Structures are given as C-alpha cells and as structure tokens.
Amino acid sequence: MNKQRLFLFIPLIVFALLAVLFWRGLSLNPNEMPSALLNKPVPAFELPVLPAPENPQGLVSANHEMLKGKVSLLNVWATWCTTCKQEHEFLNTLKAQGVLIYGINYKDNTEDAQRWLAELHNPYVYSVLDEDGRLGLNLGVFGAPETYVIDKQGVIRYKHIGDVNAQVWEQTIKPVIDSLN
C-alpha cells in the first residue's frame, strides 16, 4: 500500500474516535440531575397550603421544618401535567400503604387543583401552593412530576424525574426509603 493511501484512512480514524464518544454519551442520562441538592436539606420555604378536607385541622401554611420527623415523599404535581394524572392513582395506592406524601402544587391554578383532588382522591398529607414556582426553582425542578425522598432530618436523599409507578417504586424508591428507616 503506498504512502498516500494512508492519508485516506484519516477520515475513518477520526470517525472511530467520534463513535467512541457517542457510545459513552449514550450511556449517560442527559436528564440526570446535577446532584447539587442531594444530601442537602430541603430549601427553606413558607408557603400557603392548598385547602382540602383531608388536611390537618386548621393548617393554612407550611414550611420546610414541618417535613422533619418521619421519612416522606415530596411530590411535585400540577393539573396541567398529563403524566401527573397517570401517576396519581399509584400515589393513592401508596397512601393506602401508609406512605407519607407531601405535595407541591407547582405553577397551578388553586381551584383546578382542588377540583382535581376532589375527583381523583387526595394522596397527600397536604400540598403547598408554589404558584410562582419559586420553591420549584430552588429545588431544581425540571418539570412535573418529580418526587423527592426526604429523610427524618428533612434532608433530600433521592430525586426521581417522571412518574412514580409500581416498577419505579419497587426498584428504586422503596429501597431508598427502607434504608432510611
């Protein structure tokens, strides 16, 4: 093979290098959150509570301190989010199993949210109203639904993007909760 032909292999070699990078790129999840808040306390907030008959008596507002004490889930939801609707039923199942779920009603309309809970049942201990999305911003919410596992000290231990279903629950979230209890 003459020398000049070797130059014709350059495109192939460059491509091979690129292909390796692509291969690595594929195995990374672009949605994986920068773990900035992992193992950090829930950002401080003081927000009104969405009025619902299931709420604890007389509760009008809630803050980050109130998440402490027991291991719980913090679920970001909204009525405009179709995936939340799919997820909702499973959250009801979890509530029936005794899992504590706090809600963040994210950038939503209060009346719509009340109607939604009345129709689909309320799986939440209570939901706070994050109308302008400030808490969502501090939490680094990509979009609803998202679910955070909070430990007894009010520290974020896990974040799940997308709906929580039976598979996600069994394979990822439940093991995290079990390890904290």
Add this chain to the structure above:
Amino acid sequence: MALDLVQLAPEMGQFSLILSLCLSAALFVLPLVGAHYGSNVLMQSARSLATGFFIFVVFAFCCLVYSFLHDDFSVKYVASNSNSLLPYYYKISAVWGGHEGSLLLWILMLSGWTLAVAIFSRSLPLDMQARVLAIMGFVAVGFLSFILFTSNPFDRILPVPPQDGSDLNPLLQDIGLIIHPPVLYMGYVGFSVVFAFAIAALMTGRLDSAWARWSRPWATMAWGFLSVGIALGSWWAYYELGWGGWWFWDPVENASFLPWLIGTALIHSLAVTEKRSLFKSWTLLLAIFTFSLSLLGTFLVRSGVLTSVHAFANDPERGIFILGFFLVVVGGSLTLFALRAPVVRGSAGFTLLSRETFLLGNNILLTILMIMVLIGTLYPLVADALSLGKISVGPPYFNLFFLPLMGLLCLLMAFGPLSNWKRTSGMQFVKLLWKPWSISLAIALVFPLVYRDQYEILAALTVFIASWIVTALVADLLYRLRNSESMMVGLKKLSVSYFAMIIAHAGIAVTTVGVGLTSIYTEQRDVRMEVGQKVTVVEYDFILNKLTHIDGPNYSAEEALITVMKDGKFLREMKPQKRRYTATGSTMTEVALDVGLFRDLYVAMGEPLNETAWAMRVHLKPFVRWIWLGALMMGFGAVLAVADKRYRKPVKQELLAVTNPVGKLVNE
C-alpha cells in the same frame, strides 16, 4: 361482523410497512448480486422493487393519516399526538408531530427519492443503476427496521383506549410546522441519493467524471430543499416561539445546518470533478460526509443524546439502534473510501488564480465552518462523556467564528463566477471588478448614514458584502454579453444553469443583508402596557386599546387589541394572543406581525400583570424577511439548475456537449 375500515387501518399500515421492509431488503441484495454476476434480470429487478417499496410506504403513511383523521385513539401514537378537537389540517400534520411519525415521513421521502432515481436514471449503465438503487435499499432497510422494532407508529393501547387524545404540542399547531419537516426531510434524505452514487462509484472503481455528472442534479436538488427547509424552520421559530429570534444555534438547528454547509461545499466540488476531473477523492468524501451528517442529525435529535427543546424522544434504546446503523453506514463507507478512493495525482493542473482555486477555497472555508459548528454542537456531549461537567455552548461561541468566516466566504464568492478554469489573469479581475468594488463601497458607506441617526460600521460592512456579491454578478453577466449583437440574443445564449447560479448567489447576498441588518437594527421594548398606554419604537406608536377573552376550537385566549400609528397616522391594528390549550393546559404566545419587505412589526404578549396590564414585547425588525427571501432564491436557483436542458439529454449526446461546458465563460 362487518370489517370496519377505521379499526383495520393500523393493521394494514403495519403489514404494509413489513412488506416494504421485505422489498427494500430484496432491493438491497438482488441488484448487487446481479451486478456482481452480470445477471441482467436481477439488475433490472431494482426498478420494480424500488416502485414496490415506494407504493407500500405510501400506503402505510396513508393508513396513519387515516387513523389520525378518524381519531382512532386506540393507536398510541395518535392518542399522544392528536385530539378530537383538532382541525383536520392539524390532524394531518400531527402525523409527523412526534418521533414515530416523523420517522415514517423520513422513510416516505426516502422511498420517493428512490422511485425518482429509478425513473430518471434509465439512461445510466444498468449496473450503475442497480448499485445505486441497492444502496438506497440498504438505507431503507436500516430505517424500516428502526421504525418497526423500536418506534412503531401503529402500536395500540389495548384493551382500554383513552377517550380522547392528549393533543398535538401547541407549538406544532401551525402552518410552518405543516410544511417545515417535509421540506427539510426532502433535503436530508435527498443527500442519500448522492451518497448512493458515491458508494456505487467506489464499488465499481469507475471514478470518471460521469458519476459526478450523474450526482450533480440530485445534490443540487437536495441542497435546494434543505435551504428552504432550514429557512422554514427559522421562520417558524420567529413567529411561533414568541421570542423574536430567528436562529438560536440550538443543537437541532445545527443538525440541519451541518449537512447544508457541507452540502454547499459538495455541489461546488462536484462542479470541479465534473468539468476538470479534479478533487475526486475530496468530492467522494464530501458526498459521504453530507449524508453522514444528515444521519448524525437524525441521531442527535432522535436519541436524546443532546438535550434540547426538540429532543422529544429520550430513548437510549433507539439511540443505540441509530448509532449502530450510523456506525455501519459511515464506518463502512469510510473504509470503502480508504481502500478504493483514487490517490491524488502529483500535479494539480491549475494555477493560483483559477476557478479551481476559488472553489477549493470555498470548500475549505465551508468545511472549517462545518467543523466549528460540529464542535460547538458536540462539545457539551464530549465534555459530559469525559466527565468535565455539563456544559452548554451558546450563541457567542458560534457568532465569534461564524460571522468572520462567513464574511470571508462571501467576499471570495464574487471571484468564483468571474474566474476561468485553470488560469485567470490578475488584470482580468482588476478590469472586471474595480467598478463593483467602488460601487459597493459607495453604497455601503452611505447606507448607514441615510438609514438611522447613529452610524453603524457593521451595517456598512454587511451592505458592502451583499452589494459586492450582487454587483460582481452583474459585472460578470455584462462581460458575458459584451460580444453579442443585442441583450436578448446574448441572454438566450447563456445556459439556464448560469442563471440558476446567479439567482442562488444573489440569494446568499439577500440573506446576508437580512441577517446582518436585522441583528444590528432591531429595536425592542419589553414593557408593561396598561390599557390606553402608548409605546414608541422609532417612528411607530403602539397603543393598547383593550383586552378581550376569546374561545377557539381547542383553546381559550386573551387577546390584546393594539393600534399602530406611523408618524402620528393610523397604520393598522394588531391582535397578539396568549392561548391556553384545553387538552394539555399549556400556554402559547401567538405573535401579531405586520409584515413588510423592509421591516416587520412584532408584538407578543408576555405575562398578565393585573386586570388591565400585560408585559408586552414590541419589536421593530428591519429586513428580517430578507433572511428567508434569500433562502427561497437559493431553492429556486437549485430547481432552475436541475431544469437545465443538459440533464434531459440522453447520455451519448451529453458526452459530446461536455466539450463546451456550461458555466465556462462564453467566448473564452
């Protein structure tokens, strides 16, 4: 029980897709075997197989359209992309509103191009025809298996289909999105033809100028579609996204721009290969690259490797499939290239001041531009893969290198058409170009003075580059007409493809004006507007008259009524909207536009501040239409070039015609 056509359509579509996969597999194998063993029957089967492949894909596509029109929400893809309230034209365009359907559209285009090759390549040697169609068949096999195995648009939701669909993304409910993807895909996929020609040439080792001549019209056509397709996308982003921008250096935009840049290099390089039998390996490489970049675009967009607003299919499994296919296609063809491409000859056979040099310069600059855009697009991915953290590359990076290099390319562009093959005397350039140079300089220096109070040096530069391109084209035209008895006679002697070149090059000038002057002179006010309040932008006054609530077919909206006055006189009313789509609950900004050749008025509603006040975005965008007008001219130029009569002649006559090549200076 009577068979219900609505219930049956998805199954028929699915079956039809499977059949077309079988046919395309046959199209890949049989003609190649035939070409290898010299069997005419097998080689001739290529044309029939290509036709069959086309018919079944069209049928499958029609089935999907039918399911959309009849709101068959038991089909998962229909349920997640349509809604019973959607008007029928959006139901049709919703067919390519998501991943599965746009892939089917891709395949539809591919089958169309394959059929076109089968029809228009009858004058080619039989084995060449067979090989080219077989390569097209191979690409089809890849995409058909991709759609059938990972992204089937006909998948059902059974036993309980949803009552109604979750609606087409409101961003996509728009005329721009009805036509943008088909045109863009025509361009993307069109380069598969050039790719097939290049591979067929490499396989046979017959790398004479004939293959360049055969590929040229296909490359030009695909390039024209791609130009218009990109422009449509930019136009859509401009009026639909509500930010007033028309290009964002978004990964998906870049994905369509990469093949355009290298495709532009390709159509110029093909000219050199056809006329002068030079740059053969280089042209082959460009042909492979152009199609590879089209595939890369598909890969980046569809796999979710890069996150962007467009990456609606975040599915690694699909990514692995496309990557595998990409590896086979690009890796395979580059290996073939390395083994079979002709080694460069020692002597170049042209001097520094020749058309070859200018076209080489064009190729080098375009390739550098492509590489820079590619780096900017892939860098976040590379950084992530090497664990350097998540990075995004923004417009400043792209503008930093893109504008100077593109400016240089445009400056040099004026020389290309004027130069001769092999050698041009420096005196000739001086003689022909001093007038265009001085005229352009004069226009450029005066324009910013007249146009606005503040003198913008960059505006002068933009105007200079654009008028330099145009005046040099005029100088060239006049030079060619200098010996003819009358203007008309001389014009008739020039070939259609020469005018095509003029129009396309002028299109670049027009787009340059649009991009440059819009960026420099856009006036924008982001303001709080109360009912009755006035906002002034240069000579225009915008008055918010009232706010009304409106109910549309599948949305409800707030509408602002704005009166526009120019220099104190009533000009028109504008009605921007903020829509909330009932099914998805998502909100959309409907921009109000007053379109003009020299300026656009642009009003968009931001957020409501209280009952009578809104945050409003009011823009005055000079020359913004020119961006897309130029692209249309490029597309028209491409159509005209392909319509040139030399492509309609049978091969034998054409071989004679080559001795007096088109594009060479007449009477030289």
